[in-house]
Amino acid sequence: MTNVQELQRIVGGDWVTTKREQIESYLMDEVYVAVRPQPSNDVVVVKPANTEEISKIMKLANREKIPVYPRGGGTGLLGGAVPTQDGIVLSLERLDRVEEVDKDNLMVVVQAGVTLGDLLKAVEDEDLLFPPHPGDEGAQVGGMVACNAGGTRAVKYGVVRNYVKGLEVVLPTGEILNMGGKLLKNNTGLDLMHLLIDSEGILGIITKVIFRLYPRFAGIATLVVSWDDRHAAIRTVPKILQSGVIPLAMEYVERDVIEISAEHLGLKWPAAKGKAHLIVIVSGSSEDDVYSQCQQISDVCQEHGAVDTLIAERKEEQAEILKMRSEIYTPLKSRMADGLDITVPPANVGKVFDAIEEIAKRFGVTVHTFGHAADGNLHPSIMMDAVEKGVFKEVKKEIYRAAADLGGVVSGEHGVGKARLGEFDLYVDAKSKELMRGMKRLFDPNNILNPGTAIM
Ligand SMILES: Cc1cc2nc3c(=O)[nH]c(=O)nc-3n(C[C@H](O)[C@H](O)[C@H](O)COP(=O)(O)OP(=O)(O)OC[C@H]3O[C@@H](n4cnc5c(N)ncnc54)[C@H](O)[C@@H]3O)c2cc1C
Missing domain, CATH: 3.30.70.2190 (Alpha-Beta Plaits)
Known part of the structure; x- marks a missing residue:
């Protein structure tokens, strides 16, 4: 049972809610219909104003063993931010300040709740550029780092990971950690910062990010x-x-x-x-x-x-x-069962396209495929006719198998979330899984941060 009064003491009464109509939109993200996780009913949405409040919330949650689900813009495609157990949805929306655009160092310091749209604007106002562009500008900086988002512009400059130079993170136990800085080179110790990038909200709550910038293209x-x-x-x-x-x-x-x-x-x-x-x-x-x-x-x-x-x-x-x-997904979405995110070595893109076409034909179903051709990262969209014919799971498995046979993986940029946990076994060997579980225990001994996400 979540201690609502204690949460109200930490963030103020206005920023804690359990009212169904106010929490509804926090129970779902953009996950596809056939793989949608079931949200829990007994959820408290909390909107802290700063890192210190988040630290206090995590200390409380850790002491009372309450699950906490970090939430950014809710644009994730795999149910990563969906609260599947009774507990706290911790929304970063009030941490929405661009703290500094540092022209001399070509860096920007942003709080985790700043949206991609607002980040782009702040940087462009200073005649600078943040090149990555995952498709939905409502995504937040913290969510983009937690998912290591990719997007269309990765061919020349890479994915979000390539831009992160510093992070402020609140650990599941409540300690505040600073990693990296306005540094282009940093070989000091094991690289925890890059472990936090793409950790899908299971190792820590990202509260602040330092990104590298580029001069605006002429x-x-x-x-x-x-x-x-x-x-x-x-x-x-x-x-x-x-x-x-x-x-x-x-x-x-x-x-x-x-x-x-x-x-x-x-x-x-x-x-x-x-x-x-x-x-x-x-x-x-x-x-x-x-x-x-x-x-x-x-x-x-x-x-x-x-x-x-x-x-x-x-x-x-x-x-x-x-x-x-x-926005190619948007009008397809109501008829889409699932949108995959396979990645193969770039030279195998043609072969994986052929394999998907053959699988769709054999099962008599519709799969629309588009994607980041030069990155080898494709998004086959399995349409609802596969569900109606009762072959959805087989079609998906065969596409994954074809990608794996061509040296590929389940996810290039969307991650695992809650929706892909079933497929995780396909690509992660037993020893890697053991190491991942060990790291999770080290960061989060009581398994309270986004349980049931990213690793099994
Ligand atoms: C139309 C559309 C197009 C898209 N195109 C792309 C694309 O081209 N490339 C791409 O990579 N993705 C794409 N996405 C997916 C999505 O936008 C990205 O995954 C984005 O990074 C999610 O950010 P968010 O703030 O919405 O995160 P959320 O959906 O809120 O959360 C995603 C995950 O991150 C965790 N999380 C969120 N904030 C934090 C935080 N501060 N600290 C720790 N964990 C946190 C959550 O717990 C969850 O596990 C697209 C989505 C849509 C709807």
């Missing part, structure tokens, strides 16, 4: 290149990378799916020809540099069968293309 352009056939499009991806241009992003989409997203947003997919498309974003030190990269990519694509290349230079036009890609 020029940026988005190409939409079209082919009549998927194989030719996918075969061109390594050719572009081998040409010496490293784009910011290289996304694969198919006309039938991206047009649904466009229509949903009231936009028009700009490519007139072809069925299979690469969205390629390039950045450079000047407009000429960007233009020459676009030309180089366009030439490579023409050599490899592209039927059309469109270059968007205007900011609004580029933003619309990115929006259509980022």
Whole structure:
């Protein structure tokens, strides 16, 4: 039984609630319908204002062995923030300050509850850039670090992990820990900071983050290149990378799916020809540099069968293309059973596409696949017809098996959460599991922080 009065004493009466209508939206995240975990009914939502209050909450929870579920923006796709036992949902939403944009060090210091949208704005106001862009700008900084989010722009600059330079964390036992700093090099002891990154809220509550920044690109352009056939499009991806241009992003989409997203947003997919498309974003030190990269990519694509290349230079036009890609899930979601996140070595992307197509055909079900082509990270979306035919689990297992056979893993960027625990065994060997469980016990001896998440 959660000690509500003690929580009220710590954060103030206004910031603790048990009223059903006020906690409803904290019981779910963006997890897909066929793998949705069942939330608990007896939940207290607590909204602390600072790190010290979080420390006090954790000391109380640890003493009374109350489960605590850290919650960021609730945009996670795997039920990671869903409270599945009676306990506390600890929302970071009031830790929403951008503390410092440090131009000399090219770093930003942000509280964990700052949203991606607000972070991008604060940094751009100073003419700087935070390159990663996981699709939903409502995600919070703490959630992005806890999930090591990826997104479209990882090809050139990598995932969120590559930007984290310092963390402030509250441990499950309530101690406050600072890791790293405004440092580009740091080899002091075991790297606990990188253990906390991608720990999905099971080892500590992230309360503050120092991110590395870059100068704003002088020029940026988005190409939409079209082919009549998927194989030719996918075969061109390594050719572009081998040409010496490293784009910011290289996304694969198919006309039938991206047009649904466009229509949903009231936009028009700009490519007139072809069925299979690469969205390629390039950045450079000047407009000429960007233009020459676009030309180089366009030439490579023409050599490899592209039927059309469109270059968007205007900011609004580029933003619309990115929006259509980022929100590709939204209109599909009501008919989607599950959206996978497999990753294979980049050169095996074509083979895994073929395998998924064969599996879908054999079971007579619909699987729409799109994703981060240059990262080898694809999102096969298994539609509800697989559930209706009673083959959903088999289809998913076969896709995972095909990815594993090609050297791949269950998750490239979304994580394990609660929804993928069943598949965890497929890829994690017994010794690794033992080590992971040992680390969890060391950080969280009473197993109170986000139990039932990320590891079994
Ligand atoms: C439309 C859409 C597009 C998306 N596109 C991408 C994409 O391209 N790439 C990608 O990687 N992801 C993507 N995502 C998934 C999601 O946005 C990311 O996983 C994001 O990092 C989650 O952040 P959040 O703040 O919403 O976390 P939440 O959903 O609130 O939580 C996610 C996990 O992190 C933990 N957590 C949250 N905050 C903290 C904290 N402060 N300290 C410790 N643990 C914490 C939670 O307990 C939970 O386990 C997408 C989601 C949507 C809805």
